Amino acid sequence: ERCVVAVDGPSGSGKSTVSRRLATAIDGVYLDTGAMYRAITWAVLQAGADLQDADAIVKIAQETTLSIGTDPLAPRFRVNGTDVDAAIRGPEVTGAVSAVAAVPAVRAMLVRLQREIISAAPRIVVEGRDIATVVAPDAELKVYLTASAAARAQRRSAEDATDVAATEADLNRRDQLDSSRAADPLRQADDAVTVDTTGMGIDEVVAHLLSMLNS
Ligand code: C5P
Structure with missing residues (x-):
């Protein structure tokens, strides 16, 4: 039968x-x-658009062709035919993505695309x-993953080999922007289950979610 699992939470929560x-x-x-927000941001930076110019950002987003991989073992993304998997994780995109994601028309566009993908997948x-x-x-199933700020920074800096303090500052900056924006801010749904992953291993978290799905 149909099974859609929503996983929300701040950056670095796992x-x-x-x-x-x-x-x-x-x-x-x-x-x-x-x-998806990172891929649009990559296109915006590539075009050299001003991050304050919402109209320019929307225009670029509308003209961008996204190819969205959904294989959990290799979720590959392409933007206008270019492989962007490495570039969208880089500091330039990470620094700009929250500004692009705050533009309501960009969100409307991507949410529509997300719903199409969800409808097509059982x-x-x-x-x-x-x-x-x-x-x-x-x-x-709706899950809200959290972890302490220290644990989140630790994980992220282990992934990308940057300094823990700098990573923690960047995560805090992004979470602040993501939770305070007017359009669809980061917040926990009333009926979401919170899982605090601080000190939990991945196997443990996955087993916990599977047990909730099967109960
Ligand atoms: O999850 P990730 O760190 O790759 O997300 C990058 C940024 O994209 C977030 O900081 C947020 O600004 C934006 N985002 C969003 N809504 C989503 C997913 C991501 O606004 N559903």
Whole structure:
């Protein structure tokens, strides 16, 4: 039967690793909505647009062709035919993505695309910031992943080999922007289950989510 799992939470809470593992475990696909905002941001930077110019950003977003991979083992993204998997994780995109994601028309465009992908997939794990609140409020399971600021910074800096203090500052900056923007801010859905992953291993988190799905 149909199974949509929404995984929301702040940066570095373990959403991607957990969501990919869970998607594999339920023999489903995986949608990384953060990567969609990152891909549009890459196109905006590539075009040299001013990040304050919402109209220019929207125009670029409308003219961008996104190819969105949903294989949980290799979720590859292309923007206008260019492979962007490495570039969208770089500091330039990470520094600019929250500004692009705050533009309401960009969100409307990507949310529509996200809903199309979800409708076409019988089993899917979708990760982001507004999945349970906006994109898929009727998901079978809604999870809000959290972790202490220190744990989140630790994980992220282990991934990208940057300094822990700088990483923590950047995560805090992004969470602040993501929770305070007017359009679809990061917030926990009333009916989402909170899982604090501080000190939990990935296997443990995935097993916990699977047990909730099967109960
Ligand atoms: O999850 P990730 O760190 O890749 O997300 C990058 C950025 O994309 C977030 O900081 C946020 O600004 C934006 N985002 C969003 N809504 C989503 C997913 C990501 O606004 N559903």
